[in-house]
Amino acid sequence: MKNTRRLTRCAALIALSLALSWAERLIPLEFLIPLPGVKLGFANIVTLFALVFLDKRSAFAILVCRCLLAGLLFGTGVSLLFSLCGGLAAFGIMALLLRFTPHRLTLYGVSVGGAAAHNAGQMLAAVLVLSPAVLSYLPLMLVFSVPCGLFTAFVALYLFPRLERLPFFAAFARETREKGTP
Amino acid sequence: MPRPKPLDLALIALVLLSALGLFCLTLPGGTGATAVILVRGEQVAAYPLTGPVREVEAGPCRFRIGEGGAEFLSSDCPDQVCVRTGVLTRAGQSAACLPNQTVLVIRGAGEVDAVAG
Numbered sequence: 216m217k218n219t220r221r222l223t224r225c226a227a228l229i230a231l232s233l234a235l236s237w238a239e240r241l242i243p244l245e246f247l248i249p250l251p252g253v254k255l256g257f258a259n260i261v262t263l264f265a266l267v268f269l270d271k272r273s274a275f276a277i278l279v280c281r282c283l284l285a286g287l288l289f290g291t292g293v294s295l296l297f298s299l300c301g302g303l304a305a306f307g308i309m310a311l312l313l314r315f316t317p318h319r320l321t322l323y324g325v326s327v328g329g330a331a332a333h334n335a336g337q338m339l340a341a342v343l344v345l346s347p348a349v350l351s352y353l354p355l356m357l358v359f360s361v362p363c364g365l366f367t368a369f370v371a372l373y374l375f376p377r378l379e380r381l382p383f384f385a386a387f388a389r390e391t392r393e394k395g396t397p
Numbered sequence: 398m399p400r401p402k403p404l405d406l407a408l409i410a411l412v413l414l415s416a417l418g419l420f421c422l423t424l425p426g427g428t429g430a431t432a433v434i435l436v437r438g439e440q441v442a443a444y445p446l447t448g449p450v451r452e453v454e455a456g457p458c459r460f461r462i463g464e465g466g467a468e469f470l471s472s473d474c475p476d477q478v479c480v481r482t483g484v485l486t487r488a489g490q491s492a493a494c495l496p497n498q499t500v501l502v503i504r505g506a507g508e509v510d511a512v513a514g
Contacts, residue, residue, distance in 0.1 A: 324405035
C-alpha cells in the first residue's frame with residue numbers, strides 16, 4: 216500500500232475518533248454514574264474498525280494520536296494519562312480477541328472485552344496517580360462496560376458492512392475481503 | 398448481524414463476575430473514624446470524623462468534615478464529580494477530584510499512621 220494512501224486513511228480515522236471522543240463528552244453520564252472518567256466509548260468503534268480493516272501498526276498509531284490530541288484539546292495532563300492507559304489496554308485486548316473471530320467470537324465479545332480492559336487500564340493509572348482508594352469504583356465501571364461494549368459492537372456490526380457504499384471506505388472493504396470480516 | 402457465540406457470553410460473564418468479586422473485596426467496612434486527604438498520592442492531612450463540622454482546604458478543594466462524615470464542599474474542576482459524590486461516612490468510601498489529583502478517603506479505627514487537628 217502506498218504510504219500517502221495509508222497516511223490519509225489514518226489521518227481521516229484519527230479525526231473521526233477525535234470527533235466521536237468529543238461528541239460523547241456532550242452526554243453528561245456523570246449525572247447517572249458519579250464516577251470520574253465514565254464514558255460511552257464511542258471512539259472504540261474507530262479502534263475496532265482500524266483493527267479489523269487495517270494493519271495493527273496503523274490502528275495503534277490512530278489510537279495513540281487520538282489520545283494525545285484529545286488530551287491536548289479537551290483534557291488535562293492527568294486525563295491524557297488515564298486515556299492512554301485505558302486505550303492501550305483496550306487495544307491490546309481487542310487485538311488479541313480478534314484472533315478468535317469470526318468462528319469462536321463475535322464483535323460483541325471483542326467490544327465488551329475492550330471496554331472492560333479500557334476501564335481496568337484507567338483504574339490502574341488512577342491507583343498509581345491518586346490512591347488505591349479509587350479501586351472501589353472499579354466494580355461499577357466493569358458492570359457498565361458490558362452495555363457500553365455491546366452498544367459499540369452493535370453500531371460497528373451495523374455500520375461496517377454498509378460502509379462499502381462510501382467510496383472512501385470501499386477501498387478498505389476490497390482489501391479486507393480476502394481476510395474475511397468478523 | 399451475527400448471533401452472539403458461547404464465547405461472547407462467557408466473556409461477558411467473566412467481566413460481570415470480576416465486578417462482583419472485586420465488589421466483595423472492597424466492601425466498605427465499619428464506621429469511619431478518620432478522613433484522609435491525598436494529593437497526587439501523598440497524604441497531606443487527616444482529620445477525625447467526630448466533633449463539630451469544620452471546613453478545611455487542600456489546594457483548590459474545600460472539604461467539610463465533622464459529625465461522622467466528610468465531603469468535598471467545593472472545587473475548581475469543571476465536572477464537580479467530587480462534590481456530587483456527597484457525604485462519606487464509612488471506612489473504605491472515597492471521593493476523588495481528578496483534575497486536582499485530590500482524593501478524600503475514610504479510614505476506620507486503627508488504620509491511620511497519624512492524625513492531625
